[in-house]
Amino acid sequence: MKISTRTRYGVRAMIEIARGEPDRGVFQKEIAINQSLSLKYLDHIIHALKTARLISNAKGKKSGYILTRKPSEITVFDIHRAFEPGICLVDCLSGTYKCDLSHGCMARGFWGELNNLILSYFRSVTLDDLMNRRVNLEDGLLSEDLKREEAQ
Amino acid sequence: MKISTRTRYGVRAMIEIARGEPDRGVFQKEIAINQSLSLKYLDHIIHALKTARLISNAKGKKSGYILTRKPSEITVFDIHRAFEPGICLVDCLSGTYKCDLSHGCMARGFWGELNNLILSYFRSVTLDDLMNRRVNLEDGLLSEDLKREEAQ
DNA sequence: CTTTGTCCTACTATTCTTATAGGATTAATA
């Protein structure tokens, strides 16, 4: 279970664009340098974000990118959706999937709940929250928990 | 972001073993049939579960498997850990990783929180909960949300 | 008319997952 780098880079690119001066757009090259990303790979990321209508060109093709909405109106879910069709941790959660466990799978509900958990989280955090670090509050707990993980 | 089939199968295998009669163990073949899994692939799953000391042979090698602990004392986290070293959605959350973003990455905390969220969830649900479907309560919400997902 | 940045397609390399194969070992049992 990993977050894809395209989604991760996408979030970072969006933050970078959001941080840009209000009077001008942000160039791909600027994002690449500030976020230490390959210019060529970032190309794909930007393309996806644009297709998802989260960003647009500031003025013509040579004036960088700006957000199409306010940072407070763009959630991580929106960004994620630019790269993945949706959140589906387990195939059997999608409607089309046909499972042959007739007597009812006891695990399905569990995964569905987790799916909801992640979905809610993605929907609840905006680009504005990220920039103001409103999600870093429990950083202490985080490192503590992860250390315990790694110790194993 | 997908849950690996080995973890999924592992959970289902554990449920199957937990459901076994108290006086005898459950055979691999039984699990394979009841859960529609390949006997050979299940072989690996069982092996991992055994290495993690979650299951053991009932009596000698030919009497199937039993749980080493009560279902209420085995969490999904325990099962997951039998297959993956831990939960780490993003490499930069691990201590050893060196990131070159000197000015502090604004996304890291966000992913860390999600990591914690999943970790807590895994730790909070036991095999006993799964068997008694205590996680299926919000099934309605689940399907509703997923349908909205798929509609996009 | 050159440079710079965006746009777009194709391709490759690598990694990971999922599985299968084949056989060794052990224990019950006929």
Place this chain on the structure above:
DNA sequence: TATTAATCCTATAAGAATAGTAGGACAAAG
């Protein structure tokens, strides 16, 4: 004791997905 059935263990292959590179077309600014 020979047979069967189950576990145990290693190797490997097939496949998909991801991450990243390459190359160039196009548009606009200087």
